[in-house]
Amino acid sequence: MHLSERILIVRDRIQKGRSRMKREEFLNTLFENIPNYTKEEQEEIRQYYEELICDGVEAGLDEEEVISRLESPENIAFSLKKEYKEERKAEVSVVCDSSDDYTSSQPVAHAVISARDRGIALEPSEDGRVHVHCEKDEIDEIVCYEKEGMFFFSHRSKRRMHFFGGFSRVDSTIKVQIPESVMQAELSTTNGGIRISEISKPEMVKAHTTNGGITCNDVRASHVELISSNASVKCEDTKVQTICMESTNGALRLKDVQADEKLVAHTTNGSIHFEEIDAKDIQLKTSNASIKGTLRGKGTEYAIESGTSNGKNSLPSKWNQSDSAAKRLSVHTSNANIKVAFEEM
Known part of the structure; x- marks a missing residue:
């Protein structure tokens, strides 16, 4: 674009105002009057007016003169807030x-x-x-x-x-x-x-x-995520693709929960007890508390990894680690027992 064309565009966009100030003072005053705008919205406004000022400077005007021909920042803020209210009315x-x-x-x-x-x-x-x-x-x-x-x-x-x-x-x-x-x-x-x-x-x-x-x-959903702290999480009669249950210092309870893909139950200092749960990938983990319950299917269907310290474990630490295993089971705790049984349905 030729300089003469840019001058015409800038002069069309710049309107005569009342104040003479530097760029930062102009922008700071503007933002002080639109506090409800997000950082992203303020950045968009900043870029617009900085480009406008730069265009004016390149067209042969000094910075203060460009700003003096703009609407005052207070008037601009008033117009922006009016537009903001109209948008909010459309939302609410x-x-x-x-x-x-x-x-x-x-x-x-x-x-x-x-x-x-x-x-x-x-x-x-x-x-x-x-x-x-x-x-x-x-x-x-x-x-x-x-x-x-x-x-x-x-x-x-x-x-x-x-x-x-x-x-x-x-x-x-x-x-x-x-x-x-x-x-x-x-x-x-x-x-x-x-x-x-x-x-x-x-x-x-x-x-x-x-x-x-x-x-x-x-x-009944594709994905379920249940996360708490210092309290229990319970799930019953639920069928999903994936489910994640997490807590800290709280127990996890599952009954008749089926996941087509993954079932994750993690907590700390809380027990994990379950009845008739089923998934292709089951991950149960806690600390200082027991893990016990029943899984649907045969134990031979699972690739198993398990472990505890200072407690008894009914599962092998490793079993059937072949990639051909239909299901995977990971069970870990510390200072407590693991007791898991399998039930054919």
């Missing part, structure tokens, strides 16, 4: 049925639910919509919106009940219902448990919590 299309109920208004493929100091219960929805029931009081903050097939609900509490002895006057469990159209469900909380029941067809179900237990019952 969730129907609030009452002060405590939230319902999706369009098809949802991805549901994200997060909370603080609350439990979460996930169940199926019968009407094809996502529903969230969250009783709240004056110190709770709720953000809820949907955008491009994603439903997002976030609960935050200013209460510090675990340290100051406060008690809530409302039902502490957030009740969530999702339809079969939801392909991915993510649940996370702190200081609260998570309960998942009768969910079918999603590609992914994730449940993460701290200082709270997780129970998963009657779930």
Whole structure:
């Protein structure tokens, strides 16, 4: 592009303003007035105005003169915030049925639910919509919106009940219902448990919590991830492709859990007990606690690796390490016993 053409473009884009300032002062003032923008959004804005200023300098103007012909940073911020509010209005299309109920208004493929100091219960929805029931009081903050097939609900509490002895006057469990159209469900909380029941067809179900237990019952999904700390994780009557159960200082319990591919159960200082579990690749690991239970199938089907210290082990340390083995089993603990039996179904 010829210099004369660039001059015309720059002059068309630059509007007369009221202030004379250096580039950094201009940008800093602008960003002070748009604090809600993310770092990525601010970087995009910075690049735009730096390129605009550079174009003006290359067109023969000095930096302060270019900036003086721009709108003031306060006016630019006002326009940007107006656009930001319009975008947020487009996002926040969730129907609030009452002060405590939230319902999706369009098809949802991805549901994200997060909370603080609350439990979460996930169940199926019968009407094809996502529903969230969250009783709240004056110190709770709720953000809820949907955008491009994603439903997002976030609960935050200013209460510090675990340290100051406060008690809530409302039902502490957030009740969530999702339809079969939801392909991915993510649940996370702190200081609260998570309960998942009768969910079918999603590609992914994730449940993460701290200082709270997780129970998963009657779930049919491609992938399930259940992670907690300082509490137990339980799973029953569940059929998946892969499942990962993890905890620290908490027990793991599995009953009638089947995985087409991989089943991983890891914890520390907590026992792992199971009944009638089955997968092509089973990995069970803990420390300072026992591992015991029954696996579906014959022991000869498995390539086995196992080990413990200061405890008894019913499994061989190594068995059938051939690549032709139909299934793989890894079982390890320390300072405790391993007792695993096989049952033909």
